[in-house]
Amino acid sequence: MVNDWVYVNIIWEERLAHPIAGHLTIEAIRPVLKQWLDRDHGPITFRVTQVLSGHGCFGRYLCNRLGREPTPICHECGAAEDTAQHTLAVCPAWTEQRATLVAVVGRDLSLPAVVKTMADSERSWKAVVSFCEDVISRKETAEREREEDPASQPMRRKRVGRRRLAYDRRLPP
Known part of the structure; x- marks a missing residue:
């Protein structure tokens, strides 16, 4: 078990030392990486990942990255500007x-503080997941x-994922 942790830690540390993208997320997770990986609570969900990474239904991401x-x-x-941080805190x-969310995790909703409190307790983890699932699903x-x-607007483009393509193929001409 100890050797597994050492190996995983080395791999993660190497990958996080020279990131290509996701700098804000990496800087939030790096200080609590061991605690994050060792936690006994909570799987990370798709919508939590969107909030942690900023890649989701946020105006800045949809405009600047996807052109949608x-x-x-x-x-x-x-x-x-709509960002993950704007959605989370403002x-x-x-x-x-x-x-x-604040009643459980406290008033500091900066990404590093949220990640730390998620790693600290299952109650905080569940509160963050609940917030993300509710808000992101509505967005x-x-x-x-x-x-x-x-x-x-004519610039608006629909998603072009596999589900969307499969749905479009089923529509009558």
Whole structure:
């Protein structure tokens, strides 16, 4: 067991020492890496990964990385830029969910603080997962509705994943 941990630790440390992308996420996880890997609680979910990485239904990501949005604005509150951090800590649309989260993890919702508290306790882990699942699923639903809206901007592009392609093939001509 000890040798396994040493081997895993060496691999992770090497990969994290020279990242190509994900610098903010790596810097948040690196200080608690051993604790993160040794935890006995909580699988990481797809929506938690979106919040930790910033790759998800956030205006900045959809605009700048995927070209599926004409601007990086927050559709929920109108802020100039919608990011994972904006969604987690600032956007007034998620005040109720955030209040529940803050009651468990504390007021510091910076990425390093959230990652540390997730690694610290199962209760915190569950609170973060609950927030991410609720908020991101709502953002995904709103994104799909915008995709289907015929009045949406011409720049808006639909997802082109396997599910979308399979669905499109089943539609009548």
